[in-house]
Amino acid sequence: MHDQVPIGEAARVSGVKVPTIRYYEEIGLLPKPPRTGGNRRLYGPEHLRRLAFIRHARELGFEPEAIRTLLSLQDEPGQSCAPADSIARLRLAEVEDRIRRLESLKAELRRMIDGCGHGSVAECRVIESLTAPAGTGGEGS
Amino acid sequence: MHDQVPIGEAARVSGVKVPTIRYYEEIGLLPKPPRTGGNRRLYGPEHLRRLAFIRHARELGFEPEAIRTLLSLQDEPGQSCAPADSIARLRLAEVEDRIRRLESLKAELRRMIDGCGHGSVAECRVIESLTAPAGTGGEGS
DNA sequence: CCTACTTCCTCCAGTGGCTGGAGGAGCAAG
DNA sequence: CTTGCTCCTCCAGCCACTGGAGGAAGTAGG
Numbered sequence: 001m002h003d004q005v006p007i008g009e010a011a012r013v014s015g016v017k018v019p020t021i022r023y024y025e026e027i028g029l030l031p032k033p034p035r036t037g038g039n040r041r042l043y044g045p046e047h048l049r050r051l052a053f054i055r056h057a058r059e060l061g062f063e064p065e066a067i068r069t070l071l072s073l074q075d076e077p078g079q080s081c082a083p084a085d086s087i088a089r090l091r092l093a094e095v096e097d098r099i100r101r102l103e104s105l106k107a108e109l110r111r112m113i114d115g116c117g118h119g120s121v122a123e124c125r126v127i128e129s130l131t132a133p134a135g136t137g138g139e140g141s
Numbered sequence: 142m143h144d145q146v147p148i149g150e151a152a153r154v155s156g157v158k159v160p161t162i163r164y165y166e167e168i169g170l171l172p173k174p175p176r177t178g179g180n181r182r183l184y185g186p187e188h189l190r191r192l193a194f195i196r197h198a199r200e201l202g203f204e205p206e207a208i209r210t211l212l213s214l215q216d217e218p219g220q221s222c223a224p225a226d227s228i229a230r231l232r233l234a235e236v237e238d239r240i241r242r243l244e245s246l247k248a249e250l251r252r253m254i255d256g257c258g259h260g261s262v263a264e265c266r267v268i269e270s271l272t273a274p275a276g277t278g279g280e281g282s
Numbered sequence: 283c284c285t286a287c288t289t290c291c292t293c294c295a296g297t298g299g300c301t302g303g304a305g306g307a308g309c310a311a312g
Numbered sequence: 313c314t315t316g317c318t319c320c321t322c323c324a325g326c327c328a329c330t331g332g333a334g335g336a337a338g339t340a341g342g
Contacts, residue, residue: 008289018290019330027328038337040290053271060246060271064328070271073262081265085257088267092250099243101201102236109233112214113226126214127190130197149318159319160301168299179308181319205299 003045010043014051021051029054029064029071062091104129144186151184155192162192170195170205170212202239207232 011018024030030050033041043051050071057067066087073084108129152159165171166182171191174182184192191212198208210228249270256266 006290017330020328022292023329036337038290039292040337049272056271058328060249070268073265074268074272077261077263079262081257081260081262081267084262084265084267085254085259088250088254088257092247092254095243095247095250098201099240099247101197102240102243105201106233106236106240109229109236112229113233126211127194130194130201147319158301161299163321164300177308179319181308199299 004042005048007041007043010041010048010051014048014055016051016055024051024054027064029067060091061095062087066091101130145183146185146189148182148184151182151189151192155189155196157192157196165192165195168205170208207235 005013007018007021010016011021014021016024021030025032030047033043033047036042053071053074054067057070062070069087070084073079073081105126108126112126146154148159148162151157152162155162157165162171166173171188174184174188177183194212195208198211203211211232214225214229253267253270256270258264258266262268
């Protein structure tokens with residue numbers, strides 16, 4: 001079978017655009033594939049798996065740096081998966097916080113819409129709903 | 142009291158960096174504040190509230206354009222209901238969609254983490270679920 | 283073999299949303 | 313007046329892509 005595919009095919013099967021694949025290679029997320037005599041990239045199953053991994057991780061909101069870490073872990077299967085676990089846990093916490101705040105914003109928007117129909121907009125507390133959020137008021141990063 | 146603060150102070154209390162505040166002004170997210178005789182910006186409580194709002198909304202992933210419309214809800218209380226209502230409904234739909242996506246993301250992250258036996262990477266569910274995401278061609282082997 | 287067409291190559295410029303530095307002016311304290 | 317800080321504007325850079333120009337390589341048909 002064609003287990004060596006050119007970049008266009010790799011893009012099709014992975015759902016990552018061609019320039020983005022080249023970009024991932026450039027920043028070292030994706031290893032440089034072998035080339036044909038005519039200088040075209042040829043991707044094998046291993047590359048495609050990695051590409052799918054990267055794409056999926058990006059969809060989950062992991063940043064390239066985190067992905068790099070996850071990939072390096074993947075490369076050394078004997079190691080403890082604690083770092084991977086903590087990366088995922090961190091991301092989960094972020095997601096949960098976001099959900100909480102969106103819920104509060106949603107409640108406020110709903111309240112405004114429901115209060116509507118009396119001719120004018122209900123008193124708007126959209127700002128309060130976000131400025132006094134459920135999360136730790138503190139800052140990060 | 143100083144209910145009129147310079148930009149540095151505004152940055153401190155809002156958690157938005159000084160250049161970013163100026164950037165928000167430039168793109169019209171934050172109204173231009175009055176200036177002192179010496180051409181310095183002076184922010185009042187209203188500006189500060191807005192700034193905090195923008196920050197939270199950005200953290201939640203709203204684009205400046207969406208934030209603008211969100212802010213417009215606040216700016217025109219008592220106005221005719223129709224436009225504000227439709228904006229609010231639009232945002233509500235967006236928020237609900239966002240929440241849905243985040244919930245499914247959260248479920249996936251949770252599955253990854255719960256499946257992780259805290260052993261070695263070889264059996265790590267976190268890595269594995271990224272490598273073989275749901276529904277990648279049924280593969281046996 | 284030649285031609286037409288597609289896919290690929292590299293390089294480079296642009297995008298959005300900031301971020302930070304240079305060079306200079308304002309202002310408060312000593 | 314001098315020191316030292318904050319502030320001003322302008323502008324270049326960053327990240328994660330995205331897309332276009334100009335050209336070479338592969339493929340299908342005549």
